[in-house]
Amino acid sequence: MKGTTPHGIRDEQDAARWVRDMFGRIAPRYDLANHLLSYNLDRLWRRRTVKRVRAILDRPEARVLDICCGTGDLAVALRNGGKARVLASDFCHPMLQAATRKLPGGVLFESDALRLPVRDSSLDLVTVAFGFRNLIDYDAGLREMRRVLRPGGMAAILEFSQPRSGFFAAVYHFYSRRILPRIGGLITGAPDAYRYLPESIRKFPDAPELADGMRLVGFTHVSFEYLTGGSVALHLGRV
Numbered sequence: 232m233k234g235t236t237p238h239g240i241r242d243e244q245d246a247a248r249w250v251r252d253m254f255g256r257i258a259p260r261y262d263l264a265n266h267l268l269s270y271n272l273d274r275l276w277r278r279r280t281v282k283r284v285r286a287i288l289d290r291p292e293a294r295v296l297d298i299c300c301g302t303g304d305l306a307v308a309l310r311n312g313g314k315a316r317v318l319a320s321d322f323c324h325p326m327l328q329a330a331t332r333k334l335p336g337g338v339l340f341e342s343d344a345l346r347l348p349v350r351d352s353s354l355d356l357v358t359v360a361f362g363f364r365n366l367i368d369y370d371a372g373l374r375e376m377r378r379v380l381r382p383g384g385m386a387a388i389l390e391f392s393q394p395r396s397g398f399f400a401a402v403y404h405f406y407s408r409r410i411l412p413r414i415g416g417l418i419t420g421a422p423d424a425y426r427y428l429p430e431s432i433r434k435f436p437d438a439p440e441l442a443d444g445m446r447l448v449g450f451t452h453v454s455f456e457y458l459t460g461g462s463v464a465l466h467l468g469r470v
């Protein structure tokens with residue numbers, strides 16, 4: 232599976248730096264671009280994720296970590312969705328600053344998702360929304376999620392996928408290749424970020440492969456569901 236390979240970048244550490252800098256540049260307009268480009272469907276996808284993990288969120292003693300939290304939208308939805316304590320982390324300072332404003336009093340920390348400063352087997356739920364695809368090593372990302380989860384804990388990965396066939400797939404590919412980079416570039420002033428987005432989705436493992444990757448690192452009860460015609464997939468796995 233390996234990991235993200237932004238166009239023209241060969242070295243893994245350069246790729247991670249490029250991703251962090253790119254998100255730093257788009258942070259101020261990220262939410263606006265997100266909601267506009269997804270026609271607000273991103274809110275629906277996060278709500279579905281919250282619904283699937285509600286049993287854990289309802290437990291006041293449960294500890295939840297949203298990695299690659301960005302500006303914090305999933306962390307906010309998780310916190311509002313139950314009684315569990317929700318922590319959030321990201322390796323991009325400007326994104327984390329935006330998240331801090333949405334989660335006053337919350338525990339947020341700056342960290343690479345591949346090296347979390349979290350004890351083994353200490354969390355009940357780890358979530359990641361649209362951040363996993365940007366990791367430089369997907370297997371290492373899965374291993375790190377598994378490491379910090381207690382027995383019985385759960386991982387939830389919400390990530391873009393690709394509709395494979397039919398009319399919707401044709402419309403989706405036209406939109407993601409032709410329209411999205413232009414509008415995203417105009418909103419954020421960073422056209423490269425919105426060329427990277429569809430490119431990284433194209434290169435990302437498909438949902439069955441990611442599910443296999445989860446099983447290989449030791450997740451059990453692995454399942455996934457497609458949302459919005461297969462443009463997004465939500466994976467769940469237990470430890």
Ligand SMILES: C[S@@+](CC[C@H](N)C(=O)[O-])C[C@H]1O[C@@H](n2cnc3c(N)ncnc32)[C@H](O)[C@@H]1O
Nearest residue numbers: 254299300301321322323326343344360362365
């Ligand atoms: C597309 S944004 C998603 C943000 C948020 N989860 C959401 O649903 O809107 C991806 C986020 O992942 C973060 N990210 C990417 N690679 C990371 C890594 N290796 N460690 C920590 N954060 C990372 C980026 O900084 C960015 O904030």
